Amino acid sequence: MMKRxxxxxxxxxxFIGLPILAVCVIVLPMIAREAAVSSSHMAAVLYGIVxxxxxxxxxxxxxxxxxxxxxxxxDRNDAFSDLAVKALKKITYAAATISILYIALMPLFYTVxxxxxxxxxxxxxxxxxxxxxxxxxxxAVLQKLLQNAIEIKSDNELxx
Numbered sequence: 625m626m627k628r629x630x631x632x633x634x635x636x637x638x639f640i641g642l643p644i645l646a647v648c649v650i651v652l653p654m655i656a657r658e659a660a661v662s663s664s665h666m667a668a669v670l671y672g673i674v675x676x677x678x679x680x681x682x683x684x685x686x687x688x689x690x691x692x693x694x695x696x697x698x699d700r701n702d703a704f705s706d707l708a709v710k711a712l713k714k715i716t717y718a719a720a721t722i723s724i725l726y727i728a729l730m731p732l733f734y735t736v737x738x739x740x741x742x743x744x745x746x747x748x749x750x751x752x753x754x755x756x757x758x759x760x761x762x763x764a765v766l767q768k769l770l771q772n773a774i775e776i777k778s779d780n781e782l783x784x
Contacts, residue, residue, distance in 0.1 A: 630695045637695070641688050648681050669735045676729040680722045680752075687718035687759075704774050712767035719760035726753035 652674050659670035694711045697703055726749060733749030736742075 626698060630699050634692060634695050637688050637691050641685065644681060644684060648678065652677055666736075666739060669732050669739075672732045673729060673736070676725055676732070680725045683718035683721040683725075687715045687722075690714045690718070704770065704777055706774070709767055709770050709774070712763050712770060716760050716763040716767060719756040719763060722756040723753055723760060726756070729753075 655670060656674050659667040659674070662670070690711045694703075694708055694715075697705060697708050697711070702708065730746075730749050730753065733746050737745040
């Protein structure tokens with residue numbers, strides 16, 4: 625039914641994951657190497673940021689996998705199922721975890737902003753913290769709507 629649309633969204637999920645994978649494989653090791661030659665205080669701060677970014681990649685890819693699972697459920701006409709609700713719940717938890725990780729990293733972003741005299745670093749850290757929170761809230765709202773739709777659907781099946 626919606627194979628074309630879900631194929632487009634699956635492709636978008638893959639293309640969202642590829643740059644993050646590239647950052648984890650290429651950019652973060654470069655930052656870690658640069659931190660190794662910098663002062664010891666900044667090295668600890670940069671290592672903390674890099675570690676936090678690697679940690680946040682785990683729930684990010686878990687959320688992408690759940691999004692892919694949700695799209696497969698839509699392809700099989702199982703969008704209104706408990707599996708879809710569980711996938712949205714896992715996406716919510718993953719996005720909230722990412723947000724909490726970056727909120728915990730904010731003091732490190734602030735330190736980098738102070739040392740480098742670049743207040744934009746703090747804004748970038750805030751973006752990393754609040755964008756996943758928006759995704760978490762959106763997924764939670766969709767989860768509630770889907771749960772309500774499933775309940776209405778089951779009530780209608782019982783009355784017929």
